[in-house]
Structure formats: structure tokens, C-alpha cells
Amino acid sequence: MISKQMQQEIAGSSAIRAMFLEGKEMAKQVGAENVYDFSLGNPMTPVPEQYNQAIIDAVRTENSLELHGYMDNAGYLETRQAVAENLNQRFGTEFEGSHIVMTVGAAGALNVVFKTILDPGDEVLALAPYFGEYRGYVANHQGILREVKPDTATFQPDLEDLQAKITPRTKGLIINNPVNPTGVIYSEATIQNIASILEEKQKEYGHEIYLVSDEPYRELVYDGNTVPFLTKYYDNTFVTYSFSKSLSIPGERIGYIAVSPCMADCSQAVQGLSVANRILGFVNAPSLMQKALVKSMDARTDVDYYDRNRRLIYGKLTELGFTCVKPQGAFYLFIQSPEPEEKKFVEAAKKHHILLVGGSSFSCPGYVRLAYCVSYEMIERSLPAFEKLAEEYRRN
Amino acid sequence: MISKQMQQEIAGSSAIRAMFLEGKEMAKQVGAENVYDFSLGNPMTPVPEQYNQAIIDAVRTENSLELHGYMDNAGYLETRQAVAENLNQRFGTEFEGSHIVMTVGAAGALNVVFKTILDPGDEVLALAPYFGEYRGYVANHQGILREVKPDTATFQPDLEDLQAKITPRTKGLIINNPVNPTGVIYSEATIQNIASILEEKQKEYGHEIYLVSDEPYRELVYDGNTVPFLTKYYDNTFVTYSFSKSLSIPGERIGYIAVSPCMADCSQAVQGLSVANRILGFVNAPSLMQKALVKSMDARTDVDYYDRNRRLIYGKLTELGFTCVKPQGAFYLFIQSPEPEEKKFVEAAKKHHILLVGGSSFSCPGYVRLAYCVSYEMIERSLPAFEKLAEEYRRN
Incomplete structure (x- = not known):
């Protein structure tokens, strides 16, 4: 059995x-x-046709052993730099290639983050309603998922309950923005409030509480709405992303983790993510897709x-x-x-x-x-x- | 931290x-x-040029949403069937598509197998010398890796020590054939002896002991040597494979698990592997690579x-x-x-x-x-x- x-x-x-x-x-x-x-x-x-053309161009022009070969577990430096520059242009952030780790989609990214930050029994908070797969992702690494109850009036998070649910074992808070299943975007005020609460609790407990943002829907926004970019509000932030939705390529399993340059022990965190990518069996994000992305970072x-x-x-x-x-x-x-x-x-x-x-x-x-x-x-x-x-x- | x-x-x-x-x-x-x-x-x-051409053909001719889209967590049925037929032709096995689960390389495949078979504290045996990453793969799923000591005269496994190391908590034995780091192929006689030992211990303890075979080097053999195909010798076998070496595409992360049709509760096992693929964050093997494989299964x-x-x-x-x-x-x-x-x-x-x-x-x-x-x-x-x-x- x-x-x-x-x-x-x-x-x-x-x-x-x-x-x-x-x-x-x-x-x-x-x-x-x-x-x-x-x-x-x-x-x-x-x-987007641009993306398919980028694949064909890469296969035609690149050395095929380099194109399909191993690279650093964090990904091709060229791709990591392209992601960093793209984020910096769009959000006024200050990422370098060394802050980006390419991953097997956002699901892979979240598992890599949890493997990196969780010891057995550590707690991760999720804001209901939330994507049910998070339960498995946290449990995979012997963490315990605790729920913050929903505020069904607005479907912005219940900040009072968030504050109450943080314990000395809380190691992370996972945020999905825009939210599956509500389609709500957590507003800038919400994000600022969350950041304040986490800052305060970090001081109280004397250790980092990581904000883990899951943003596969970041580009799918309507009526001129925008999604606050979380590293601008809170230093100990991992932003996980997938190109599944913005490029309609969920089967290809390509995404990344952006680590705030202001995170405590930032370079150790990035090293941890690389090691996690390897030992969880992802090893690296698919190589041809990494190369194709360099030339279609802005495709939608x-x-x-x-x-x-x-x-x-x-x-x-x-x-x-x-x-x-x-x-x-x-x-x-x-x-x-x-x-x-x-x-x-x-x-x-x-x-x-x-x-x-x-x-x-x-x-x-x-x-x-x-x-x-x-x-x-x-x-x-x-x-x-x-x-x-x-x-x-x-x-x- | x-x-x-x-x-x-x-x-x-x-x-x-x-x-x-x-x-x-x-x-x-x-x-x-x-x-x-x-x-x-x-x-x-x-x-192989055939493989690169298969990628270009797929991008050019397939519906791009189907080509890059989600499929069953086990992979495209078309690819699973192509793998099954290829194995049947070469090894006289009787796989159907339903016995194959496409994975993110062999490292992904091994993690998916261990997630499927291990409860906390279960033991997995490895035959020294063995690839050090196995320690992490077993530990990821709260298993305990136990070593069988090497026989440095031949570098075939020390079968006496194997027998001695099996306990009531033993849930699996991992075999790498040909072996990294020795280049030795475990002979048919070795495999038959291992199968007998496992059969006997299964009876003694009244539960399955799975043989987990890691075969990324299967096609890299010299002097007319062949590698015994393990499902022919032992029913409770998972064969994990990667195309990294046979096609020189380690960066693409594509492989599979072949589940013996004679495994106890075979269809439940396959279902478990699919679920594990999902909750570990792999979700599925990269889709374009699955499609390209259909037309380059025999490329080398x-x-x-x-x-x-x-x-x-x-x-x-x-x-x-x-x-x-x-x-x-x-x-x-x-x-x-x-x-x-x-x-x-x-x-x-x-x-x-x-x-x-x-x-x-x-x-x-x-x-x-x-x-x-x-x-x-x-x-x-x-x-x-x-x-x-x-x-x-x-x-x-």
C-alpha cells in the first residue's frame, strides 16, 4: 500500500x-x-505570437547544448537579469539578477520558499478565502497552516483577526493578490496595514516573519486597477510569480521568486532558494522557456x-x-x-x-x-x- | 533567518x-x-536534431493553447502512450499509457514516488556508493535513508548486508542502474537476487517493499551491455527515468515514472503519483517538451x-x-x-x-x-x- x-x-x-x-x-x-x-x-x-517566435528563434540560433543544458539552480543569469530589469521599470524597484530565482511555476516557487523558511512546526498564515493548495504546500515542509477568517463585507483581509493569529511560531504570511477566488485586489491601504502589523510582531518576537506573495494574476486586472508591489511596503518579502496566466502557458511551468534586496540575510535567503530548487527535485526552471522569456518579458x-x-x-x-x-x-x-x-x-x-x-x-x-x-x-x-x-x- | x-x-x-x-x-x-x-x-x-525539429514542428502546427496548456497532472495521454509503446517494443513489457506518469526529470520523479509511498519514519535503503542527492529526496518526505555498505571488490551490491538492513519500517529500496559513481551495471543475476530478497521480506513483514529504480543513464551503455528492465523481475517496481542524458537536455526537466502493471493496487499508486505531482508544486511535466518527445522517443x-x-x-x-x-x-x-x-x-x-x-x-x-x-x-x-x-x- x-x-x-x-x-x-x-x-x-x-x-x-x-x-x-x-x-x-x-x-x-x-x-x-x-x-x-x-x-x-x-x-x-x-x-502571444511573440512568445512562440521567441521559442523558435532560440532553438534555431542558440547552441543547443547551452539552450537545453544545466545552469545554476537559480536559472540563467540573463533571464534573472531580464526579470529584474522588467520589474524595476514597471514598479520602480531595485532588483538585480541576483535577487531573482527562476522556478517551476508559482506552485514550484511557493514550495521552494516554504522549504527555505520553515522548520517543523512553524506556522504560516493564510487569509480566507484562499487557494486550497496552500494547505498542501505548507504541509509538504512540515509547517502548519493557520487561517485568518474572512471579512465577507469587503473581502479585504480581517486585520484584527490577522493580528490575533500571529504567534511566536509564525514564520510567514501568504498573500494572493489579486485573490483567487474573489477577484478582489488588496488595496495599498490594506498592504500598508499588513506591513505595520508584521513589523510590530517581528519586533515583539525578535525574529523575521516573511511575507510570501503569490501573484500569478498580477497582470489580469481591469478598470485601470493596479496591484501594489509588495517589496515596496515590507522588507522581508518573497514575491512568487508564474507566467501561466499572463502568457497563457500554464503547462510550461515557468515562474520566479523575487527576493526583496532589503530582506534580512538576503543573500543567504537566495542561496537557500537555490538549494531548495535542487533538493526538492525541480533542479531548475525549464531552460528553453527561460531563454524564450528573455525576448517576451513584456508579451501579454x-x-x-x-x-x-x-x-x-x-x-x-x-x-x-x-x-x-x-x-x-x-x-x-x-x-x-x-x-x-x-x-x-x-x-x-x-x-x-x-x-x-x-x-x-x-x-x-x-x-x-x-x-x-x-x-x-x-x-x-x-x-x-x-x-x-x-x-x-x-x-x- | x-x-x-x-x-x-x-x-x-x-x-x-x-x-x-x-x-x-x-x-x-x-x-x-x-x-x-x-x-x-x-x-x-x-x-539530436530530430528533437529540436520536433519542438519547432509542435510550435508551428499545434494549437498553441493546447501545446502550452494544462493537462492531466500525469501528462498528455499521447505522450504517456508513446512512452509505454516505446518501452514495450524495447523490453517486451506490457505498459499502457495509464501506467506512465510524466515528471519534471528523474529528480522530480523520485520526489513524487517518495511522496507517494512514505509515511513519516519509513525507511528507504540505498546501495553505497550512491548519488548523495537521494538523502535529501528521502528526507523531504520525512523518510529515513539507510545505507547498504559497498562491496568494493565488484561494486555489485552487498546482498548479505542488504538482507540484514531490511526492517519492518523498510518501505523502499532505491537502485541506480547504471550506477553513478561507478559506471557498473547491476547484472541480471544481481537483480534476480535482490528481487528474491524483497519478495521474502514482503512476505515476512506482510506489506509491500517498493523497488524504486533511477535510470537516467539507461541508454549510456558500452561494449554491447544492456540494463535489465526491473519491472520484469519484481512487481512492486517504480522505474524513474529522465531524458537528460539520452537527449542531452538536462535543463528541460523532463522524465517519467513507469509503474509496473503488476504492482499491488497499481491504479491507486498511479493516482497517488498524480496527486503528488500536483501538491509538490511540479503540477505536470513541461508541456511543449512532452509534445516534442512524442516525435523523438527514439532519438539519441x-x-x-x-x-x-x-x-x-x-x-x-x-x-x-x-x-x-x-x-x-x-x-x-x-x-x-x-x-x-x-x-x-x-x-x-x-x-x-x-x-x-x-x-x-x-x-x-x-x-x-x-x-x-x-x-x-x-x-x-x-x-x-x-x-x-x-x-x-x-x-x-
Whole structure:
């Protein structure tokens, strides 16, 4: 038998799989075009041509052994410098290549950070609602994840609860901005307040509390919103990033960690990240993708596509009487369940062939997540189903 | 401060880094052409053109969102099937696509296997001399690595010691074939004996003991040697593989796990590997590389190049009176230190600008590893230095 731990993980994963299979079964019965699957957060806008051309150019022109070969575990210096310069131009930061570690996506980056900072029993805080995978990422390195409860009025974090949950064992706070599953952007005021709280607690306990920022949705923002760049507000910050969404390349597994140049023992931290990259088995971020990135750092997928979807579905759902905070970024809506038990609402939606994910997966029961990274046409086709669903709840 | 664990890891890693920096410093002083760096196991033969063409074709012809997108955590079915068919043709096995999980290289594959099979405190055996990274891979998942002592007469495993080291907590045995650092291939008789021992101990303890095979050097074999394919000898086997060496693409991080179709609870094991791929942050093997592999599964780098190096350096060193087992595969020589303390021999070699790695790194003191994945010309240039080194030891 495989490990007891993994048997539990498999059991935990089976709900998502069950939903996936149910969707497939539904498609067989009523036709794929009549199933409205809003359950998956998969990018679906085109990959920028500039990026594909950069791949072909690299394969054609670079020495192929260098192109596909080992490099420093932190990545090619050329790529690290390109990331640093790009951030400096956009955010007025002062990164050098030596502050950047290339990683196997943001999921890889987060595991590398936690491996670097956590000793067994150390605590990491997460602000509910949060991406459920964080639980596994912290547990992988024998850390303990503690939840800060949600403020469902604004979905900005509950700062009082954050303050109360910090203990002498707290080693990190993970922030996702813009937030999956709400689409909210934590404001500059929020970030400043978080920074003050952490500064104070660092002094009180006499050790670093790291801010670990997970920013795969940083470029997916609407209505001229911007996402505060965290190293400008708090020194002990690791910013983790993935190009999965901005370039629509989630399968390629490429991202980075930017370490604040003002972090305590910054160079030791970077060394730790490199070692973690190696011993966790990532070794390095895929080499060809690193090379292609140098020439497509500013390429972007079609963010307007998601925005058009957002306006359609948000407009319609609020018109129908559903309650949800207006998303400023990412590609999710977080809808309040019209009945206390979200599971029943998920089931009711399913009867209309609408697939949603319960908020309990994000430690925020009573809500459901709708991912609008789907085709505009599917949203249009789904609207009558939402009307019927709303009608049902109006009748009851 | 980063974690105490990571501070120790950094201290452990600094020896390799020190050697690297020393080599650079040496190159400055005496010229790069007069430094003979045999310390790194980095592939250096050309990447097959077929593989680069497969990348360009995939970028040109495939839907780019599918090409760079998410797929099942186990990989594209098309790639998994291509791996299965390729193994079946070459080894007479009976894999289906569902028995293959694509991974971020062999290092990723090993971590995924250990995450799947280990509960805290479970033991994994390794046969000395072995690749030092295994210690980290097992420790990552709270397992305990136990060493089986080397048989330095043949460098086949010491089977008596293997038998003695299996306890009720033993969950796995890791085998590297051909072996880094000796270049020895474990023979069919060795494999059959290991299988019998494990079968017997499984019965005695009433639970599975998994054989975890690490085979990045499988294709690098000489003199018509072959490497026994382990699923044919023992049912509870995971074969982990990387294309790093056979295609000279170590930077791309692409490999797989082949799960014996006869493994106990085989489909649960595969499910566990998929979940582990996800929660460890690999998520999936890089997607473009998976697609390119489908069309270059049989491509090979120039193995004869390594063979030519092997014959030159092995011939010369034995002629000079050094003792080492003749390598049958991989690209390493494991040389007996002519004085009891290998560190002194490493230092003596360094005075002649020859860089070698001490056997203690492989849990086999009294030896040094020489990696001959270097240019033929560098080996030629190094021979006078080896002559002087041998001369020194003859005089003493």
C-alpha cells in the first residue's frame, strides 16, 4: 500500500475528480454545448505570437547544448537579469539578477520558499478565502497552516483577526493578490496595514516573519486597477510569480521568486532558494522557456477577453439578484450562496448543467466560485440556465 | 533567518560550490585550457536534431493553447502512450499509457514516488556508493535513508548486508542502474537476487517493499551491455527515468515514472503519483517538451563520444597504476585513492589542476569520482598531469 498520508490526499482530491467526471457524463447526455463548466481556473486566451517566435528563434540560433543544458539552480543569469530589469521599470524597484530565482511555476516557487523558511512546526498564515493548495504546500515542509477568517463585507483581509493569529511560531504570511477566488485586489491601504502589523510582531518576537506573495494574476486586472508591489511596503518579502496566466502557458511551468534586496540575510535567503530548487527535485526552471522569456518579458495574452466575460457574467448575475463582490482582477466571481448550505446551491446549479466550486474549498463556506476563463459564447448560452436557477430561488 | 534545516543544507552544499569557485580561480591563474575539471556530471554531447525539429514542428502546427496548456497532472495521454509503446517494443513489457506518469526529470520523479509511498519514519535503503542527492529526496518526505555498505571488490551490491538492513519500517529500496559513481551495471543475476530478497521480506513483514529504480543513464551503455528492465523481475517496481542524458537536455526537466502493471493496487499508486505531482508544486511535466518527445522517443545523443572518452581515460589511468572498476555505462570512473584518505588525494590532484569528487559524497570513502563527460581534447591535455600525479605516488 502507498502511504497513509497519500491515501488521505487521494480521498481529498476525489471531489474535484468526481465533478470533472460528472461534467463529462452530463456532456454525453445533454451535449457538450449545453454544459456550462465554470469550475476550472484554466487560462484560455491565445498564447502571444511573440512568445512562440521567441521559442523558435532560440532553438534555431542558440547552441543547443547551452539552450537545453544545466545552469545554476537559480536559472540563467540573463533571464534573472531580464526579470529584474522588467520589474524595476514597471514598479520602480531595485532588483538585480541576483535577487531573482527562476522556478517551476508559482506552485514550484511557493514550495521552494516554504522549504527555505520553515522548520517543523512553524506556522504560516493564510487569509480566507484562499487557494486550497496552500494547505498542501505548507504541509509538504512540515509547517502548519493557520487561517485568518474572512471579512465577507469587503473581502479585504480581517486585520484584527490577522493580528490575533500571529504567534511566536509564525514564520510567514501568504498573500494572493489579486485573490483567487474573489477577484478582489488588496488595496495599498490594506498592504500598508499588513506591513505595520508584521513589523510590530517581528519586533515583539525578535525574529523575521516573511511575507510570501503569490501573484500569478498580477497582470489580469481591469478598470485601470493596479496591484501594489509588495517589496515596496515590507522588507522581508518573497514575491512568487508564474507566467501561466499572463502568457497563457500554464503547462510550461515557468515562474520566479523575487527576493526583496532589503530582506534580512538576503543573500543567504537566495542561496537557500537555490538549494531548495535542487533538493526538492525541480533542479531548475525549464531552460528553453527561460531563454524564450528573455525576448517576451513584456508579451501579454488578451486580458480584454477576460474583461468582456467579466462584465457579461457579473452584470447578469447581479441583475438576477445574486450577490457578489465586483472582481477587479483574476478571472473569478465569488457568489454568495442564496441558501446557507453552499453544497445545496452547487447541486441546484448542477441541475441546470452549471458547474461551480463550493467556497468551503477556499475555507469560506456559504459561497461558490465561478471561473469565467471560458468562451464568451458559453457564458451567453449559460444565461438562461442562470435565469431559471434565480427563478427557483425567488420562488422559495 | 531562514530555517535551521536550510542553513544546514547550505553548509552541506558549500563544498561543491567551493570546488567550483576554486576551479574558476585556477582558470584565471593558469588559463582555462590548463584546468582539467572532471567534477561535474553534465551531459556535453549534441542534442539530436530530430528533437529540436520536433519542438519547432509542435510550435508551428499545434494549437498553441493546447501545446502550452494544462493537462492531466500525469501528462498528455499521447505522450504517456508513446512512452509505454516505446518501452514495450524495447523490453517486451506490457505498459499502457495509464501506467506512465510524466515528471519534471528523474529528480522530480523520485520526489513524487517518495511522496507517494512514505509515511513519516519509513525507511528507504540505498546501495553505497550512491548519488548523495537521494538523502535529501528521502528526507523531504520525512523518510529515513539507510545505507547498504559497498562491496568494493565488484561494486555489485552487498546482498548479505542488504538482507540484514531490511526492517519492518523498510518501505523502499532505491537502485541506480547504471550506477553513478561507478559506471557498473547491476547484472541480471544481481537483480534476480535482490528481487528474491524483497519478495521474502514482503512476505515476512506482510506489506509491500517498493523497488524504486533511477535510470537516467539507461541508454549510456558500452561494449554491447544492456540494463535489465526491473519491472520484469519484481512487481512492486517504480522505474524513474529522465531524458537528460539520452537527449542531452538536462535543463528541460523532463522524465517519467513507469509503474509496473503488476504492482499491488497499481491504479491507486498511479493516482497517488498524480496527486503528488500536483501538491509538490511540479503540477505536470513541461508541456511543449512532452509534445516534442512524442516525435523523438527514439532519438539519441552520440553515445560513442562518451565511449571514446571512457576508453582513453580508463586505459591511461589503469596503465599508470590507478585501480578502478571498468565502467560499463554512465560517464563516470570510480578510482581507488592511492592513499587511505581520499581528501588528500583530491588535494594532490588539484595541485596538478585536476578536479575530482571525493567518494565520501557517495558514502564510499577511499575513492574518487571522475566524470568523463568532457571534451576528448581536455582528456588528452590532462594526461601529462595524471602522469605526474601517478609519479608522485610511485615515489612515496
